[in-house]
Amino acid sequence: MTIHVFFSETATLLNTNVVRILTPLSGAPFLSNSLGAKALPFSSDGSANSVLFENGVIWQGADKTDASALLVQGGRIVALDEDALAAVATSSLEITHVDLGGGFLMPSFGDGHAHPLYGGLEEFGPRVRAGQSVAEIVEEVRRFAEANPEQEWIVGASYDGSLAPNGLFDARWLDEAVSDRPVMLRAWDYHTVWCNSRALELAEITADSPEPVLGEIPRRADGSPLGTLREWGAIDLLSAVCPPFTLDQKVEALRRATAHYAGLGVTWVQDAWVEGTDIDAFLAAATQGALSTRINLAFLADPRTFPASLPALIAARDRVEALGHPLLTAHSIKFFADGVVENETGALLEPYCSGLHDHGMLVWTPEDLASAVATIDAEGFQTHIHAIGDAAVRVALDAIEHANAVNGPRDRRAVVAHVQLADAADLARFASLGVIATMQPLWAQLDALMMVLTVPRLGTERSARQYQMASLTESGASLAFGSDWPVSSAAPLDGIAVATSRTTNDGLPEGGWVPREIISAETALAAYSTGVAKQAFADLTGAPWGIIEIGASADLVWLSADPRATTPSLMPTIGILGTYLAGATTHSAHNK
Incomplete structure (x- = not known):
């Protein structure tokens, strides 16, 4: 029996103009018709990119045996172990060989909860994350303001909230760096903001301001706002008058x-x-x-x-x-x-x-x-x-x-x-x-x-x-x-x-x-x-990812060492040698 498999994602996936190539795979001996088996038919028409990973540990999951070779075509995993090597040996196609060099290949990582837009926007403001004291943060705000005189607001993130007692930061500390323009800094938790006096003034936050719904305005002994705002009900008071990013x-x-x-x-x-x-x-x-x-x-x-x-x-x-x-x-x-x-x-x-x-x-x-x-x-x-x-x-x-x-x-x-x-x-x-x-x-x-x-x-x-x-x-x-x-x-x-x-x-x-x-x-x-x-x-997608098995999308990460055999303290030093999304290289340490 011959089974035709259709691929919808290829190495062109990340190009500006997304191309969907539907390639029936035929012309090669069919090794198995089960997604849980070791191979899919290997195309002989050369229309889909082919990559062989070998010479390393290929982790298929906690309850599975490690593999030694993996073949990708058209953005999907089509064969493992001996079947991958056999398909390559009998093929006349141009196949890219990736020598893992004793490294570790596994399903790529995902991030189940993050804020990439906010993370990217941090680079447009003062680099306060590295500040290890209030004085260092204030100095970085001063430096950024002087280097960017055209900016109407100084907006940055994200400072360490543990650097001031009880996480309470005073507007007057920022006033020492910038007093003529508003400053708004988000804390590391993104639930707290520290601002200067000019920002409080523009937001009309005063001693007479009531506590906002779903927010808090910490105050000094005389009732005046301190300069720290907690939770979005208070932060929105500043956001309403701060120009948005373009x-x-x-x-x-x-x-x-x-x-x-x-x-x-x-x-x-x-x-x-x-x-x-x-x-x-x-x-x-x-x-x-x-x-x-x-x-x-x-x-x-x-x-x-x-x-x-x-x-x-x-x-x-x-x-x-x-x-x-x-x-x-x-x-x-x-x-x-x-x-x-x-x-x-x-x-x-x-x-x-x-x-x-x-x-x-x-x-x-x-x-x-x-x-x-x-x-x-x-x-x-x-x-x-x-x-x-x-x-x-x-x-x-x-x-x-x-x-x-x-x-x-x-x-x-x-x-x-x-x-x-x-x-x-x-x-x-x-x-x-x-x-x-x-x-x-x-x-x-x-x-x-x-x-x-x-x-x-x-x-x-x-x-x-x-x-x-x-x-x-x-x-x-x-x-x-x-x-x-x-x-x-x-x-x-x-x-x-x-x-x-x-x-x-x-x-x-x-x-x-x-x-x-x-x-x-x-x-x-x-x-x-x-x-x-x-x-x-x-x-539930046409090409599942997060797993290594036949028919899955080739979403993979190549590590320089096996985390299972690495002391936890050394895990952060393991190199990311390559990242692949549906077979397309999105990161390569060798191209840096």
């Missing part, structure tokens, strides 16, 4: 951001916070060939405007689907259930130790969140909920459970992102509800941020229940990893190093922090590849 700047930001991701071995990113004004930038970036990764958009559902905003959310999805670009989708809706622990807006079941904000802040009432999730679920969207505190995690799971009950069974793959703190009673609900826990493994360490801002707010007992990755996995829950970049490093290997050790870069504490939650390297690699692919519904 379309060209946003497109360039996405070009830089996705190129950065390709250099880290990533081929799919969940942008977890997209607003209506950003849609044009994503469409333009796709059309102009500016994307080096696949991106799925999660449109923000704002409790202050929902459900009136629902038609606009549906229309935004329709625009993306109408473009039909293979690298851009819009399947998801983003909800914030709460804020973050570090500014005490993360929602907790029990009060904060300081008591400043008592139980924190729920962005939606439980009833409104459940209703909203059921509404967007009925429209076919995937739910993606930011939930940091244990109260927020419970409310998020309750909302998803409500949608399941109201709308009936279907393959939802709802996501709860972060899951920093979850009550024991809620851990088993992830598996029973089919909810994917998309977590940030890099955060599971006792770094300065944890010691200065987090542990004092949660206390010792609750702190030891953070980031329960092993417990969730053992419960049968689906685990996916993400970086939340630019909040923290976008490099998957940085996160995997922490997930497999629970230590800082200095190896502290010895034996790991909360060692019972340490996971194996294979579990961590799977969470950053197959786990994210499941979140992305990759298995």
